[in-house]
Amino acid sequence: MADEENTxxxxxxxxxxxxxxxxxxLLETKEHIETSGEESLLIFEDTTGRQVEFDFRGTADEVLERHGAAKPRVGPGRPKLGVTAREVTLLPRQWDWLEQQPxxxxxxxxxxxDEARKQEPNRERARRLRDAAGKFMWAMAGNLPDFEEASRALYANDFSSLQAKISDWPTDIREHIxxxxxxxxxxxxxAGE
Structure with missing residues (x-):
């Protein structure tokens, strides 16, 4: 599987x-909000299962620009990268090496x-996806029938049993899981498991 892009x-x-x-x-959700008038939606980052929020005010282009999803400008200047500033603590020799990089x-x-992420073992990536499915299940299916049994099957890696437990759940929830x-x-x- 290629290095996954966030979906x-x-x-x-x-x-x-x-x-x-x-x-x-963003574009499909914005269109849904405009046609239905309904704004109370839940949005999930698929690779983590984390709920995320977006501001859908304004035009579609404004929504894309606000969330760093707009197409990069052509011409001089840097496009927004969506970077987050955080503190990094390194030894002086590490800072020296970094400062010498072109x-x-x-x-x-x-x-x-990015190179380290590409080398991440498939087992670890699989664990993260299973955890993402678990977070999604807790948020969206916690009150559905057989939730506890389905959750146990998920964390036991018993996916066939899980499929049986969720077979009566709403189609879109089941398909996403x-x-x-x-x-x-x-x-x-x-990974050979």
Missing amino acids: YTSFKGYQRVASGDLSSM KGISATLRKLV TRLLDQCAELQEA
Whole structure:
């Protein structure tokens, strides 16, 4: 499986509204809000299961720009990267090495992190996806029948039992969990589990 790009899925109740990369999800969700007038949605980052919030005020272009999903400008200047500033503590020799890198400290650190993520073992990536499915289940299906049994099956990696427990759940909820677990099973298979 290639290095995954973050994807997002929005839900209105048990119904999936949009799913895809950030730009696609934002545009489809914005369109849903405008046509339905309904703004109380839950949006999940698929690779973590974390709920995220977006500001849908203004035009579609303004929404994309606000959340760093707009197409980069052509011409001089840097496009917004969506960077988050945080403190990093390193030894003097590490700072010296970073300062000598031709593309600068931040670019070098980003490159090192991206390379490390690509080398991340499939087992760890599979665990993260399983945990993302668990977070999603807690948020969206905690009151559905057989939730506790389904949750136990998830964390026991008993996906066939889990599928049986969620077979009567709303279609979009079930399909979202299944999509995450299919990716998880692919990674587990690649890791030889």
